[in-house]
Amino acid sequence: MTFSSVTFCGRWDLQGIPRVCAPAAEFSFAFEGASLALELEGEARFRIEIDGKDFSILETRERKIYPVAADLENGIHEARVRKMTETEFGSISLWKIYPEPIPQKTKTFPLKMEFIGDSYTVGFGNSAPNPITGTAFSTTDATRSYAALVAEKFHADFQVNAYSGRGLVQNYMQIAPRWTIPQLYLYTLGGESPLGNSPSWDFSAFHPDILCLFIGINDWQGEGSHPNPAIFDAAYSDFLDFIRSKHQLSHIFLLSTDIFPQNFLPERIESVFSRELSRGNRDISHIYLPTPQNSGLDFHPNLSRHEAMANKLFQKINTHFEQKKCI
Template sequence: MNEFSKNLLFTGRWEHGKEYSRTSAPAAMVQFKAAAKSLEFELEGEARFRVDEDGKEIAVFTTNSKNVYKVKTTGSAGSHAYRLIKISESNPGGVHLYRVATDKSGKFEEPPKPSNRRIEFIGDSFTVGFGDEGQNGQDESLVFEKTNASKSFAFLIADGYKADFQVNAFSGRGLVRNYDNIVPEWPIPRLYEFTVPGEAPGDIANGIAESTIRYDFDSFHPQVIVLFIGINDFQGNPPYAKHDAFKKAYANLLDKLRKAHPGVKFLLLSTKVWPNDDLTPTVKAIYDAQKAAGKSDLEFMTLTTANVGLLGHPDIHSHEDMAKAIRPVVGRLGRWLSR
């Protein structure tokens, strides 16, 4: 890690270099404790960030070219817990974090300790929180401003359990077929292999060896993985994913995750998709086949979503409803429910 990282706790997939740390993940987060009147974040890359003090939002700002972004704290005495949350998606793209600093009179405390609860979310735009602060019918060019990953069901669940987490989700991407067959060579399983998947295609195109930018699966072992994949395989303009290919790819992903994280538990999610509503019966068939094969490490549930956000996506209220429905199942799988 770089020198400035010593006071920080990173959540989500980050790659750490000598000069900066970089990420492309929605809801990627940096946590620290400090007594300060103001904070400075040196960042580069197009993104939107939220800053919290003791769990309450105190600022939202947008980054692009390399710059130092200053945020005033509440100024109350003593040390406080801060977190910098990347609320936008980078697909493609990414952000570089060069430095976190306090004002001259401020000081950092010891970094927060990792949680003993760990969750991973793998999905598409529904998991990102795509357009959740917008409304259906608004100009689709507002996606960047209206996406807030910190209000997605994934973030709400992880935050509620005070769990360390990763949100590995990619709008428009599917398991074997992306929405309208966009960038067909980069579906979710391939993007998932890289630490900074939003920048991986460019890295590879510039001659960087894939082996040097692949994610180290030993760096984070989730106890629960929530899979909400397949929406883009079965909607948009046809042809859609072939059911057998989808089932095979899903089973292969489960086996890969079991091998990487022994003892992990899974929650398989589905919802209604248009026009044929193929996703739910297909995922249910995968679940049934897994149970018939003797697997006892997974559960399945369907979600009803009010897709009134931007471009027909769940809005923040629907994300709250999804989080409420999913939370007890995740708690049971992780054995985190209070007795």
């Protein structure tokens, strides 16, 4: 089938059969009929919305046709399929939609946003009842991460390019040392890139107005040595320069929070912020997001904490817009 009547949100490889790895990526379409099924391949969980309402959660693994809805009222419906999970290895393929989507009015968005980060931005384990119950697959809901919630508040087109366990200079416990966030960010499919199966990302395909950068947590966690502060700060500025070379952004929000046991991140981000100001860059702000008593899986922020983070970030971004109107 062709996918010309499907709207894709997030980083997708659309050079053939649509493939995706990114958390909170989604696709939406209109269809006519009383039932809906999706032919998908790969291990993931999806939040299904039909006609603007939560409908069900779909789990996929092997390639097959997955029934999504039945006994709907006859007529035209709108479906939104949102990826709840992160795909760290491999990718998810969308083979076919039954019935085939019908043309729909092109959606317009007032704002484009991008969120770059690690497991906090993924929404890792945020629906777990406590830090030790459940798995990452069963308790991660990227559609309710602070990033997705902020984008929803702004009715924005958005991307979440986030990679659990990865850092700016080094990854958590030195895992996959070559594949840090800046390296993975170059590719469309983070879970395929170390295998050599991902195209490079075409940065002209999506130009965000606002970019939120929440990186560095994993650089300062885990056993062993951690980055030299000067090296970390320089690498952060280099990444900012790369981002600016690809996009003419309205603003970049540098995010930080307290981390355990070596709570260096807020200090480092403030240092980077001051460094950028001294270089004449006025397109950035530093926002500290409190994350006390994390009770999600492996002591990550839970759903209520993500909501609090989203509320604060939304208010800060809103204030930024209001101030710009007065200038």
